[in-house]
Amino acid sequence: MGAMKANDLPFSIHFKSKAISPYSFGLTVHKPAGWSFLTPHEVFEDNILWTAVRMPDGKMYGLKLKSTGTVKKPAILWEVFSQEKLDSNQTERVFCTIAWVLSAQEDIRPFYSLANRDSLVNALVNDLYGMRRTKRPDIFPQLILAVTLQMAPIRRSDQMMTLLIKEYGEKIVFDSKEITYWPSPAMIANKDFRELKERCKLGYRASVLKGIAQALCKGFPTLQELEAMTAEAAKAKLMELKGIGEYSADMVSPHPGFALDVWSAKIFGLLLLGKESETPRTVIPRLRKIAEKRWGRWRGYVLTYVLNDLPNLSKRFKLNLEEL
DNA sequence: GCGTCCAGGTCTACC
């Protein structure tokens, strides 16, 4: 990896940004559950992250991030690598988008203050102090994730995503690292769905993904634009896409939501109701209501924290959350 | 080895 120095993206600029405390850089960009920050093929070594970004206009950039502060006094150094020298407009756009993705200016202290009266939040905050939810620069990877998770065991979802990136992803090289990023909507929109199906083992999802890619190419709000809409309007817009239902829309929407599937419903069934439901799908609406009432706008944070803290929670509450 | 079952939802066609 990374021997192709000649192809490296030649230009780079540095930024330094502060974040509102507490902000754990390591827990945020390299989540305990193993979820990637922006692409499964990014590199995280010695507390430095090399990854890739596709901006809403389709341009790809290399991104190198490292912490120059602490959880209490957070500061992040970024380096953005590009094929062409960025003008001031592009620089501004890239800066704003990446700052938004990092959620560095989000104040999570109200969430942490819930710990005073909520034993679950108290446990989460202790275990994962300073971890943040982050955003995505572009919407298509999130939609791919949502669609490949549907009706498939997690191993098969992984397989489909890995194949999509391998067959149709975009590769960039910078700072002696090679990073592969998700396919663009244009790439998938133009493929024959039988080829997609066979090469990526997508089953019926091949035509679903192709349809979504085509809809994005025709014009669709960016994630930042969806965030500027009301939560209801953003969700309705997402559900106009064929193959995106309530769960997927909640998962993709940048608004706080509580996207429960059968797997996470089993986990929250144990945590909130003390038992695993025999029909997890039917208790989802009930769990969503409880979560909204108990955690309000921070319920999405609780979801992310819980799913990244299963080993600790299992021990602490004497539950078997890891093998659901 | 070989057959059977079903998955971290969504849509459609019916009530």
Add this chain to the structure above:
DNA sequence: GGTAGACCTGGACGC
């Protein structure tokens, strides 16, 4: 406004 039934197909599992 609510709910069976179909949807691709690769693994997991039982024999």
